[in-house]
Amino acid sequence: MTETTEYDVVVLGAGPVGENVADRTRAAGLSTAVVENELVGGECSYWACMPSKALLRPVIARADARRTPGLAAAVRGPLDTRAVLSHRDEVAAHWKDDGQVGWLESTGARFYRGHGRLAGPRRVTVTGPDGETHVLTARQAVAVCTGSRAVLPDLPGLADAKPWTSREATSADRAPGRLVVVGGGVVGVEMATAWQHLGSQVTLLVRGDRLLPRMEPFAGELVAESLREAGADVRTGTSVRSVARAGDTVTVTLDNGERIEADELLIATGRAPRTDDLGLDTVGLPQGDWLPVDDSLRVEGHPWLYAVGDVNHRALLTHQGKYQARIAGAAIAARAQGVPILETDRWGAHAATADHAAVPQVVFTDPEAAAAGLTLAEAEAAGHRVRAVDYDIASVSGAYLYAEGYRGRARMVVDLDREVVLGVTFVGPGVGELIHSATIAVAGEVPLERLWHAVPSYPTISEVWLRLLEAYRQG
Template identity: 60%
Template structure:
């Protein structure tokens, strides 16, 4: 068993771990990063990148069909084989050589194998051949191991060999039919994707679609899926699952009905990858979320950090990378005795996790949201005014598509007269989101926004319509 020493040891070389390591190196520390799978992590190979690559073909085709002149040129359906080939190129055929080269160029040492905490400031890495290497951290260990798919405790489910998001985004043979358990982001996006492939899709979503955003967003996605031929069932639960002799999966539902499909995708949530992390060696519970303060340090420790999904603050790659920048910088500052800026919106804290989290759902239609919903703002006791506008009434909508349908909602704090939430639903609304994020983070006064003139004719003119509804 060999021993190596670094200032910082990072467990998990996904985009979050990479950013923690990079910022710490830039801050003057020596860093080792541990990875048991592919450098680049879930997002690069099994989540964000492949899913959006797969969804794009159907999105582009729908957009072309709604523009006179382009619609007449569309002569077929999504080419599934070509779409999968493009996905393969984007994930580099699940080869991480380019990511490894980047680590080397950034001055970060890669240690391949499964890393476990084995004591204070100590990580033991076991490689594929069973060889162990002990990494000793002079200053800190950062856990960036992310999450795995949750499989609910439903009789027969595990024996039915269901898909998780990994199998869905890595699909090679597209099934003729697919049942999807769960109506969150993954379930809704994968329903959109496989419907575009011509698969017969059935979604079982007990509480409806996209429960974390404004209700009108989930309803719009449900309607689009129904229009695309999907069967969306809400208000029912799966009571049992069986993989029958023919190879199909049969789901028995609480209303007495059954759903039969070639494959079953489970998209009911995520669990932290902390079960086999050795956290019990330092007094923490295996399989639990790692609770952190705003500098991403695990509470009760002065050397242990948890960054990204594993801390359960926000399960989004871009927010994890935001946390990573703060964590890498503060680890370096503390290690080298520099000043630490822990004030709200300071350089070393992840303040935006609490009030300005942006998210895009790449369904049909797209859903883009940041900050509060009406329900969350009222639950927080904030006096608000809700500004709604039909996006199809904006001049840019008529030039964008022949039958544009969309909706936008702004949530304004009446006392402070600032935007605290925004939701957009419609084709290509993702590109509207960052302006709203900036307005919320910057606490831009409504009166000042009158002087931020939207270009004409674009969808951004909705900002002017909101202001007109607010009044001066």
């Protein structure tokens, strides 16, 4: 007999976003159930952020060492691919979630392993691995935190070619001899970087005219230059017509008729929401679509339903999803206690305003590409009167000491009417750790006249801030 269990909050999805929503609602004293069909910890822990960075960290460390006088000769050899993959396995907990389940349960949340579907307002059915069914009802809220999945384009022969997606690319147990990567976004360039340096011959095919199209143009240009120097074949303005697999060989046919043979094919062309089998139709919402939300992460027209993280399409980044989870948890708790939601409160605790203008991102290639806020093109399109200030990071003393032959570039986009920073982009070795300073400047709308008095330490790469401000003042 199926029993119905009541909770204050039911969370669908136990990735970093769902975990953080549950942690916040439990801390507020709300009974909480969490439903997960795969591994607790989600995409980030097992197939994205963590394993991908475990693959990339040795690549970047070796590249930095090779640019350091006195150390370069000691790191001329290839990476120990087996050791890198073994460490990656440890970082991904060998794709077992016992530790994360233990943490989740330590918060006081009740964990249900199985597939959860809405069955009407505030009602969720969970079908477990053994076929057992649970019915959960939520007194206050249901939070959909199911994330996104890789999208495969409609290419002739692709389904039978057994292509890699980001999951296979980050969990592979060997380096393919030849790897074709389709897509020039973050997943495409990061995995092209990792596998080229781990022993594969990579061909990167990009339909557009540059890599990393959502960043400033120079970011993609510098990353492409580095990939080519590493031996990768990088082609822009290139489209795939069809794909075929025969045994261990994949043949990719381009629009111009050229054929490229490879051992594996990685498709990295986009993401789609995991909402196609969630029972959204039972509450009047289309299945398979992104879920639009307000700044408290509540689904429009459904006061009890929240969509947090990738699933709402505001910012498909783990750190932004966790940020949203903190906002959603606070909003759910406040509404449960009858506290008015004030989007202008001192901390802005109930409004995810950072999703609009201060989103940071680091692309862990060699060189690293890091950005926060708007690009110049985005700022102009939004109607701002702006000016871009560029600086060669290699001219900063800290960069000269960081690496011989340092190559990098910085851009600061300034709102001329308010004289605040709307966006910053850094490209170069070691710039990933700089981006939080840019995020603070953008999110805090710090006036340039105050930034002038934020003195960077010498000799560090962060001195680029002083050079950007000097260049702006010299106009």
